[in-house]
Amino acid sequence: MPISSRGNAGTLRVGPSVCMGGDVVGDALSNTRYAGVCESQPYTVLTVAKMAASKGIEDEPLLRSLDSPVEERPIDNHVLPEPEDHDFASDVPITNPGRRAYISTIILFLINLLNYVDRYTIAANLIAIQATYGIKDNDSLAGLVQTVFIIGYMITSPVFGFLGDRYPRTITMSAGILFWAAMTLSGSFVPDNMFWLFVLIRGLVGVGEASYTTISVTIIGDLFVGNRRTQMLMFYYFAVPVGSGLGYIAGKGIAEAFQDWRWALRVTPALGVLSVLCILFIIKEPTRGQAETGNHAIASQRYLEDLKALLKNKTYLFTTLGFTSIAWVVGGLALWLVKLMELVYDYNGWKDTSVSFIFGAVTCAAGFLGVALGTVGAQAYRRYNPRADALVCAFGNILAAPFLFVGLTFAATQVGLAWAVILLGEICLFLNWALVPDILMQVLIPVRRSTGNGMQLLSGHLLGDALSPYILGAVADSIRGGGQTYFERYQSLAYSLYMAVFFSVIGGGFFLAASLTIEGDREHMQATLRDCQQTEAEQGIIVVSPVQPATIITNEDVII
Structure with missing residues (x-):
């Protein structure tokens, strides 16, 4: 009628x-x-x-x-406009999300960039930090600085995931960034005889970073869908390699300019405060699931129900294990590769202080190329294979292994070759950086994504980069024994880093397993969204x- x-x-x-x-x-x-x-x-x-x-x-x-x-x-x-594109990753037509969505993504990218600059400032100045606190010959304690940071990060990631699915995300992120800025600044004033206080403060810095990293990516997921979302995630995750590289370059440069590594920790906090103002006054928080279901909200479920659903999602479990393997590899290499190459330069009698700058430039280039190639390649491959995202991730992890092996083996005698294969290995590792969160959004409903991301970060750090820096340092100390020459220190560290080659291959296997389940889990998520919309349609009018x-x-x- x-x-x-x-x-x-x-x-x-x-x-x-x-x-x-x-x-x-x-x-x-x-x-x-x-x-x-x-x-x-x-x-x-x-x-x-x-x-x-x-x-x-x-x-x-x-x-x-x-x-x-x-x-x-x-x-x-x-x-209504015709959909701009359509792919296996989403059955939702893509419309123009508006200028503000792109501005919000740029702001989130810049804050993510700042986080990684701060994180890798420590790695760039690790030898100076060891000298300051009297642990020059104790690599296991030096690795503990990064391990405790990751412990603080990983323990609170599920907490912020819970908050991100239920409370205003912009407020939660702003509070966390202010806390991060305060702790980072405090760490620059720790006296030389209080190493353990410095370690504790770095752990609290990790708490602040977790508040942002866990939640920010879900906002992008609510602003975009399909290939557009993949492209925006690619842009967002450019911040990881670029920020890491800038951390090595800027961190070392500021420390040398002021003749004190502590000054490298006093610049980013001011930028953190500026970031909070941008979040509060520019970013308009989208409704959870807005890009897929519109402006109406899907009701959140009980936390235990969310956890049960995550454990039943095979693709989520396999990609989480793959992500954990990536974290193990990248976390260990990020801390120890710079020191390895510095030992190589010392062994060859080169008094070149540019290792941090070279590694930073290599990481920036590798990350930019890897994230871009992985995203564009997966988008193109999706047209022919709905399992493309998981397969590209597997390809990157497995192919990185031989490059890393060659670089570690010949670094002492073929420095140019070592830098070249390290570049290629990092490109392969970065292929999956934007694809892993995109897979998560394809198989989890919107109100479960922050929780899923938080638990994935917990696993990745608990079993990944929280362990690898300390384990690799301890193994290197054990292999070296009492040896103190540059070559003995290089060789022991290189042998310990072979473990990263093994974990890279293991991660590729987990992504191959995810490729077998992603189609079914993606369809289940989309069916759940359709059921939610049908239920709500019976209570009102869908516009x-x-x-x-x-x-x-x-x-x-x-x-x-």
């Missing part, structure tokens, strides 16, 4: 297709159950007349407000606008 009524500023048609323009409600609607307000253009409602009628559209106050005669506005020029895929009108309010 189609209903066609005229309002005082637009038109409302209820039927297979409904359009609303202007203020379709009169004063009488203020006391009714339904209201519709359109800002500037019509909306198309995908429902049937009987559903609208069963929910009160035929209430007398509403019909009276719509019966006043007024010229009907034309709507021929207001039609689709040219800007957002769907909006739902519920009992008391109209959300458009």
